[in-house]
Amino acid sequence: xxxxxxxxxxxxxxxxxxxxxxxxxxxxxxxxxxxxxxxxxxxxxxxxxxxxxxxxxxxxxxxxxxxxxxxxxxxxxxxxxxxxxxxxxxxxxxxxxxxxxxxxxxxxxxxxxxxxxxxxxxxxxxxxxxxxxxxxxxxxxxxxxxxxxxxxxxxxxxxxxxxxxxxxxxxxxxxxxxxxxxxxxxxxxxxxxxxxxxxxxxxxxxxxxxxxxxxxxxxxxxxxxxxxxxxxxxxxxxxxxxxxxxxxxxxxxxxxxxxxxxxxxxxxxxxxxxxxxxxxxxxxxxxxxxxxxxxxxxxxxxxxxxxxxxxxxxxxxxxxxxxxxxxxxxxxxxxxxxxxxxxxxxxxxxxxxxxxxxxxxxxxxxxxxxxxxxxxxxxxxxxxxxxxxxxxxxxxxx
Ligand code: F3S
Numbered sequence: 001x002x003x004x005x006x007x008x009x010x011x012x013x014x015x016x017x018x019x020x021x022x023x024x025x026x027x028x029x030x031x032x033x034x035x036x037x038x039x040x041x042x043x044x045x046x047x048x049x050x051x052x053x054x055x056x057x058x059x060x061x062x063x064x065x066x067x068x069x070x071x072x073x074x075x076x077x078x079x080x081x082x083x084x085x086x087x088x089x090x091x092x093x094x095x096x097x098x099x100x101x102x103x104x105x106x107x108x109x110x111x112x113x114x115x116x117x118x119x120x121x122x123x124x125x126x127x128x129x130x131x132x133x134x135x136x137x138x139x140x141x142x143x144x145x146x147x148x149x150x151x152x153x154x155x156x157x158x159x160x161x162x163x164x165x166x167x168x169x170x171x172x173x174x175x176x177x178x179x180x181x182x183x184x185x186x187x188x189x190x191x192x193x194x195x196x197x198x199x200x201x202x203x204x205x206x207x208x209x210x211x212x213x214x215x216x217x218x219x220x221x222x223x224x225x226x227x228x229x230x231x232x233x234x235x236x237x238x239x240x241x242x243x244x245x246x247x248x249x250x251x252x253x254x255x256x257x258x259x260x261x262x263x264x265x266x267x268x269x270x271x272x273x274x275x276x277x278x279x280x281x282x283x284x285x286x287x288x289x290x291x292x293x294x295x296x297x298x299x300x301x302x303x304x305x306x307x308x309x310x311x312x313x314x315x316x317x318x319x320x321x322x323x324x325x326x327x328x329x330x331x332x333x334x335x336x337x338x339x340x341x342x343x344x345x346x347x348x349x350x351x352x353x354x355x356x357x358x359x360x361x362x363x364x365x366x367x368x369x370x371x372x373x374x375x376x377x378x379x380x381x382x383x384x385x386x387x388x389x390x391x392x393x394x395x396x397x398x
Contacts, residue, residue: 001027001030001031001035001036001037001038001170002036002037003027003037003038004038007023007038007166007168010023010166011023011024011027016068016069017068018065018067018068018069019068019069019165019166022065022069022162022165022166023162023166025158025159025162026038026159026162026163026166026168026169026170027170029159029170030170030171030172033170033172033173034172035170035171035172036171037171038166038168038169038170038171039132039168039169039170039171039175040132040167040168041073041132041133041134041163041164041167041168041169042073042074042127042128042131042132042133043073043074043075043076043120043125043127043131043133043134043135044071044073044074044075044076044112044133044134044135044160044161044163044164045075045076045077045078045120045125045133045134045135045136045137045140045160046075046076046077046078046107046112046136046157046160046161046164047078047136047137047156047157047160048078048136048156048157048158048161049077049078049079049080049081049103049104049107049116049157049355050079050080050081050100050351050355050356051080051081051096051099051100051103052081052096052355052356052357053081053355054103054157058103059099059102059103059106061158062103062106062107062110063102063106065110065161065165066106066107066109066110069110069165070110070111070165071110071111071112071161071164071165072164072165072166072167073164073167074113074125075111075112075113075161075164076112076113076115076117076120076123076125077104077107077112077113077114077115077116077117078116078117078118078136078137078140078157079116079117079118079297079322079350079351079352079355080100080103080104080116080350080351080355081096081100081351081355081356081357082096082097082100082350082351082356083348083349083350083351084097084100084101084104084116084349084350085325085349085350086346086348086349087100089346090320090346090348090361091360091361091362092356092357092361093360096357104116110161110164110165112161112164115324115325115326116324116325116349116350116351117297117323117324117326117327117350118137118139118140118296118297118352119140119143119228119296119297119299119323119324119327120135120140121140121143121144121148122297122299122300122324122326122327123324123326123327124326126148127144127148127150128148128150129148129149129150129250130149130150130151131148131150131151132150132151132152132169132171132175133150133151133152134152134153134155134159134160134163134164134169135152135155135160136154136155136156136157136159136160138154138232138235138236138239138241139228139231139232139235139236139296139372140296141153141154141155141235141241142231142232142234142235142240142241142242142243143227143228143231143296145174145180145241145242146227146231146242146243146244146245146249147224147227147228147231147249147250148250149249149250149251151174151175151180152174152175152241153169153172153173153174153175153241154235154239154241155169174241174242177254180213180242180251180255181213181255181258181260181261182213182214182215182244182255182256182260182261182264183209183212183213183214183264183265184208184209184212184214184215184264184265184266184267185214185215185216185217185261185264185265185266185267186205186214186215186216186217186266186267186268186269187217187266187267187268187269188201188216188217188218188219188269188274189219189268189269189270189271190218190219190220190269190270190271190273190274191219191220191271192218192220192222192226192274194389194390194391195225195226195229195369195389195390196278196369196371196387196388196389197274197275197278198222198226198227198229198230198233199229199230199232199233199281199369199370199371199372199374199387200233200274200275200277200278200281200371201216201218201230201233201269201274201277202229202230202231202232202233202234202236202237202240202371203233203234203236203237203277203281203371203374203375204237204269204273204274204277205234205238205267205269206233206234206235206236206237206238206239206240207237207238208238208267209234209238209240210238210239210240211238211239211240211241212238212240213240213241213242213243213244213255214234214240214243214244215243215244215245215246215252215255215256215261215264216243216244216245216246217246218245218246221248222245222248224299225299225301225302227245227248227249228296228299229296229370229371230243231243232295232296232370232371232372233370233371233372233375235372236371236372236375236376237371237375278387281371281374281375281385281387282374282385282386282387282388283378283384283385283386284365284384284385284386285386286364286365286384286386287317287365287386287396287397288317288365288366288367288386288393288396288397289317289318289363289364289365289366290317290318290319290320290358290361290363290365290366290367291317291318291319291320291366291367291368291393291394291396291397292319292320292321292322292352292353292358292366292367292368292373293306293319293320293321293322293368293369293370293390293393294320294321294322294323294348294352294370295322295352295353295354295368295370295372295373296370296372297322297323297324297327297352298321298322298323298327299323299327300327300330300331300334300336302321302390303321303323303327303331303336303337303340303347304331304334304336305390306321306336306340306345306390306394307331307335307336307337307339307340309390309391309394310339310340310342310343310345310394310398311339313343313394313398314343314344314398315343315344315345315397315398316397316398317396317397318344318346318363319340319343319344319345319346319397320345320346320347320348320353321340321345321346321347321348322348322349322351322352322353323347323348323349324349324350325349325350328347328349331347343398352373353366353368353373353377353381354372354373354376354377354380354381358377358381358383359381359382359383363383364383364384365383365384365385365386366381366383366384366385366386367385367386367388367393367396367397368385368386368387368393369387369388369389369390369393371387373385374387
C-alpha cells in the first residue's frame with residue numbers, strides 16, 4: 001500500500017509504538033480489501049461503548065490504548081449502557097454503571113468526545129458532501145452516506161477508533177463512487193402515513209438487498225426523521241450502508257445517470273407489502289409496560305411532537321424517549337422536557353433500549369416506533385415487542 005511520508009513515520013514508530021500498532025492494523029485491513037492507499041478523514045464515530053456488549057475485554061482494550069495515544073480528529077461516542085447521570089432513578093445497578101463509567105472515562109482519555117449518541121449528525125458532527133469519515137454505528141453510517149453524501153464504510157468499533165487515532169482509514173469500499181451505485185431499484189406504490197411505514201419499508205427491503213445499495217422511487221416526501229428511521233431499519237434487517245431516494249438524497253441523480261442503472265433489477269412494492277411488514281414486526285398484541293422511543297436517538301422535533309401528544313395527560317405505563325444529553329438540554333430549554341416529565345415520561349440520555357440491560361428491569365413488553373428496535377429487542381433483550389406509531393403507542397398508555 002502506498003503511504004505518505006507522514007504515514008510511513010507513523011507506521012515505523014516515530015510517533016510511538018502504540019500508534020505504530022494502530023497504523024499496522026489499518027494497513028493490514030487495507031491490504032485485505034485491496035486499498036491502494038490511506039485516506040484522511042474528517043471525523044470518526046466510535047461504537048462498542050456499552051458494557052453489555054463489550055464487557056471486560058473491551059474495557060481492558062480501551063484502558064490500555066488510552067495510556068499511550070489520543071485521537072487525531074473530531075471523534076464522538078455511540079450510546080453507552082446506561083444514562084450516565086440518571087442511572088439510579090431508571091433502575092440500573094451501581095455495579096453495571098461503575099463499569100460503564102470506566103469505559104466512557106477510558107474513551108475520554110483517548111480524546112473521544114463523551115457524547116454517547118447514535119445521531120452525532122444532530123449535535124454538530126455533520127460531515128459535508130464527499131467528506132471521508134470513519135463511522136461505526138450502522139444507522140449513523142447509513143445516514144451519513146445516504147442523506148449527507150459523506151463517505152464511510154460500516155466500520156467496526158475498533159477500526160473506527162484506530163482510524164480516529166491515526167486520522168485516516170484504508171481507501172476502499174464506500175470511499176469510491178463506483179461502490180456507491182445502486183444495485184436494485186424499488187418502486188413503492190404506497191401513500192406513507194407514519195414513521196413506522198418508513199421503518200417497515202427499510203426492514204422489508206433490507207432483507208431483500210442485504211448489503212447492496214437500494215434506490216427508492218416513492219411518491220411521498222420523507223422528512224429527515226423518516227430518512228433516519230428508514231436507514232436504521234435497512235441497516236438492521238440487512239447490512240445496508242447506503243441508499244438513494246429519487247429527488248431527495250444528494251447522490252440519487254448521479255446514480256441514476258450512470259449507465260449501470262439501466263441494468264439493475266426493478267422490484268415493485270405495494271401497500272400490502274408495507275402494511276404486512278408493520279404487523280410482522282410485533283411479537284405480541286399485549287399493551288406495552290414500557291414505551292421506548294428514540295431509536296435512532298430522538299431529534300428535537302421528535303421530542304417536541306411527543307410533548308404535544310402528552311400535554312395535560314398522565315401516563316399509565318412507563319415511557320422513555322432516548323436521546324443525547326445535548327438534545328435533552330435543548331428540550332429542557334424549550335419546555336418540552338417539563339411537559340413529558342409532568343405526564344410521567346422520562347427523557348433518557350446516553351443510552352437506548354437495545355444497548356442498556358433493559359431485560360434486568362422487570363418489563364415484559366416494550367412498545368417501539370422503530371423497526372430497528374423491534375428487530376433487535378426480542379433477540380438482544382429477550383422481551384416481547386409492540387411495533388406501532390408514536391400516536392398509537394401514546395393512545396395505548398394514556
Ligand atoms: Fe441508536 Fe440504540 Fe437504536 S444505538 S440506532 S438507539 S439500537
